[in-house]
Amino acid sequence: MSDRTYQPPLDFDAAEAALEDGDALVVDVDGFEGPLDLLLSLARQQKVDLLAISITKLADQFLAFVQEARRKRFSLAADYLVMAAWLAFLKSRLMLPKKALVAEVEGDPEDMARELALRLVRLDAVRRGVEALKARPQLRREVFPRGDPQSLVITSTTRFDEDLYALAQAYAQQRKRAEARAYIPTGRVEAYPLEAARERLRGLLPDLEAWSPLALIAPRPAAGVDGPSRASCLASTLSAGLEMVKEGALEAQQAEILGEVYLRARTPVAASL
Amino acid sequence: MTEAETDAAVETIVPANPVETERQVEALLFAAAEPLSAADLAQRLPHGADVGRALAALRGRYAGRGVELVCVAERWRFSTAPDLGYLMTAEREESRKLSKAAMETLAIIAYHQPTTRAEIEQIRGVGLSKGTLDLLLQIGWVKLRGRRRSPGRPVTYGVTDAFLEHFGLASLADLPGASEMKALGLLDASFTGDFQLPDPNRQDADEDPLSEVGLDAPEFHQDFLE
C-alpha cells in the first residue's frame, strides 16, 4: 500500500466548523474524530477482518499520517501525539523476540494489540449500528401514523372525592404544627439578680434570728407588674443564702428532700458585719 | 424533479395497478389530517390512477370492519364503526384520595393565595416534592397566578374556579375560618395564630400577573446534567 492511500483528506471546512463549535481539539484538521476514528479508517484499508489486522502496519500508517500532518504544519491535538507515541512503543515491543520482554512489568504486547483491534471492532460495530438505524423506516419520514386520531384515548378521569372538612382539617393541622414549631421565647426572661438577693438578705439578717422558711424570706413579685418571676426570686434568694452560709453569716437546714429550706442568722451576728 | 413526479412520469407509460392505487389511497387517507376529496387524492397519486375505483374497493373492503371508509361532504375519511362508539367514549372514573402532602399543599394555597412554593414549604416545614404541585395543577384545582416581585421572582399559585366548584364554595371568603375550625374541634380554643381568610379580590401589589411574564419552562435537562 503506498503512502498516497492514507494521505489525509485536508478538510478545512471541518476544521473551521470545529473551531466555531469550540471543539477544535476534538475534531482535527483532517476531519477525523480523534485518533481512534483515524485508526479505524486506516485499519479498514487493510481489507481484512478488523481482528486480524496487522498492528505493526497500522502503527506505521498512523505514524506516517502524524509525520505528514506535522510536515504540513497542521497542529495536531495532543491525543494524536499520545497515540503515536504509544503505537511506536507497541510496534517496537511487537518486533522484539518474546523472551526479551519483561512481560510481568509491561504487559504482553500481543494482548495490547488485540485490545486495540477489539476497540476498533467495537467502534466499527457502532458505525454499522448507526447505518442500520438510518436504514430503518422512520416515523414521519417513511411511515406515518394516523393523521387525524379520534377523540379517545384512555381517558381515565380520576375523581377526587375530597371534601371541605378534609381541606379545613389539613389546614388546621398544619397551622397547629407550624405554631408548635414556631415557638420562640418572648423576649428575655427577667431574673432576680443574685447581687440584689444578697443585698436584701444582708438587710434581713437582724430579723432572721429564728429559723425562717425560704418561701417567706424570698420577695414576692407584685401582681400585674413586669419583673422577675416568683421562681426566680426563690432561686436567687436560695443561692445568695447558700453563699452566706459559706461565709458563716447564715445557717441553713432542710428536713427532707424537696422539703422547705429554713434559714437563720448565725449568732455572732455583729462579728460578721 | 421530486420523487413523486418521477413516479408520475413512469406511471404515464405503465398504467396504474389498481391494487397499488388502493394501497396508496388507503395510506393517504389514513395519514391525512383531514378528510380528502377524490381530487385531493388524484393530485397526490401517480398520474392515471383510478381513484374512484380504489375508493369503492376500499369501501367494500372495510365494510363491516371496526373501521369504515365514509364520505362526508364529498370528502373521504376513515372513521371507527358507529356501533363501536361506546369504546371511544367510555370513561374510566376512579375515585382517589389526595395524598396528605397534596391536601395540605392545596389547603395552604387556598388560604394563603397568592403564595409561592417557598411559602408553602415554610408553612409545612418540609420540602415540597415536584409531583405534588404538578398533580394539583393537573387536577385543575391550582393555577399559576403570576410572579412575586421579590428576588428570584418566584411563581405564585392560587386556586381555580374548579376548586371552588368542587368544594362547593361560592367564593374564597366561604372557606372555613378560625372560629369554624375551633367549633369543629380542629383547632384548640387557645389557638391565637394570625388567621386571615384570603380576599378573593385581592391582587397583590407585589405580584405580576401571569400574562405579562414569560413563564418559559426552563430546559428540563439542565436540572439533571450538572
Next chain:
Amino acid sequence: MTEAETDAAVETIVPANPVETERQVEALLFAAAEPLSAADLAQRLPHGADVGRALAALRGRYAGRGVELVCVAERWRFSTAPDLGYLMTAEREESRKLSKAAMETLAIIAYHQPTTRAEIEQIRGVGLSKGTLDLLLQIGWVKLRGRRRSPGRPVTYGVTDAFLEHFGLASLADLPGASEMKALGLLDASFTGDFQLPDPNRQDADEDPLSEVGLDAPEFHQDFLE
C-alpha cells in the same frame, strides 16, 4: 358499578366473539393517537376478550396493505406501509439531521444502555461535546436512567420509547445487529479487560460492570414551577 364491570358481568355469560374483538381492537387502534399496549386494549374491551389473538389476526389481515399493524416499544399502532412514504409529502416532517457525533452517541446508548458519558467517550475515542447529549435528551430519544454504582456515581443514559417508536422497533432486542454484537462480546463493558489504550478524554474510575440500578429515572416535568 362502573361500565367495565357491567360489561364484565355480561361477558362472563356470553364469551367474547373473536371477530367482534378484532373489530374492537381495530377501531381502538385506528382511533388512538398513541400506540396502545395489549394491556391498554384489554382494559377497554369487554372482559375475556382475546387481545393477543385479535392483534395477530389483524396483523395478518393488514399485511401488504397500504396501512400496516406494527409493534413498537411493546405497543401497537397502525402506520402507513414504508414503501409508500414517498406519497406523504404533505405529512412529512422536516427531518432532523443529526450530526455524526449525535447519531453515534445515540447508537451507543441504544446498544450499550445503561451507559455513562465516560463510556460513550471511551467507545468513540473522543470527548463528547456538551450539546450532543442535551440534544438527544431534548428530542426525547434519550433519557436519564439512574446512576451507576461506582465512584462518582455517574448518571446513566438509556433510550426512550419515543426512540423505539421513531425507528419502528418492537423492543431493544430488535435493534439491528444487536445479537451479532452481543455474540462478539462487544456489548460487554468489561471486554477490554484491565488494559486501557491511552485515551486523554477518558474520565476514569468508571470500569465497574454495567449493572441495572434500581434508581428511578428522574421525572421530567415541564418545569415552569421555579
